[in-house]
Amino acid sequence: MRNARIVLSLWIAASFVTLSGCGNKSGAVPVEGTVTWNGQPVVGIIVEFTPTQGNRPSQGVTDEKGHFRLNYTINEVGAEVGPHDVTFGWVEGKEGEKASDAVKEILKLHGAKGKPIQVEVTGKMDDLEIALPKT
DSSP states (O other), rough: HHHHHHHHHHHHHHHHHHHHOOOOOOOOOOOOEEEEEEEEOOOOOEEEEEEEEEOOOOEOOOOTEEEEOSSSSSSSSBBOOOEEEEEEOOOGGGGOOOOOOOHHHHHHHHHTTTTOOOEEEEEEEEEEEEEEEEO
């Protein structure tokens, strides 16, 4: 009887693993790229992709080379396939680190209150370049 319970417990656990799968359930695809301003990498800026259909946004933060990788959820990378409005944000860094003049200008133009940039996510994107000119 004890062996039957163990087998049943293992079968139930295996069923849950099989049903839950190990793929990306949301349909989000990996998206990463680089943000530049006048040809220079933009460091430490939040990049937010918001689907124009109003679904879940994705976010990433640029590193010292301006590179970002989007996160869809805490456990999933990427963004939904389709058109997105891309905006930028800033969170003060350690010890009151302030935004550079370039970041301040980007936020004014393309931040939450500025004009978003349109990007179409068509599938996995690993070299998206977002080149922001001064205006």
